[in-house]
Amino acid sequence: MKTTNPKPVIISNKKHSDRVEEIKKDVSSHPELYDVAVVKGKKDTLVVYKVKHLHRFRMKAIEKNVNKMLEEKYPKENFTVSSDYKVFLEAVRLREHIKSSDFSDQKAEKRFKEIVKMTEDMK
16 A cells, blocks of 8 residues: 655644644554544644555444544544545645745645535535
């Protein structure tokens, strides 16, 4: 399987980098997942992942387990969790835009909110 394994992205408050790395590590520890992207905005944290092919029949249960684990371990965070490939690609694109110097924090936060809204609209 081809993985991109993007580094976690923090849009506004850079002091949470350790927590975001830890969230990525915790989600990646699930054996049925193989690629995880984490984007931390001002208020929300977006966690998107890819599910291994043989486990795709249990995607709802996997998402429920990941959500439960994150809510228990990080009760103060507001998570949006998705296994949708399009959302994963948008999170990776957002990371690439942020790496380019001409993308401001305001633009990044606006795009982040659009991605979170897209995730909620799919449910």
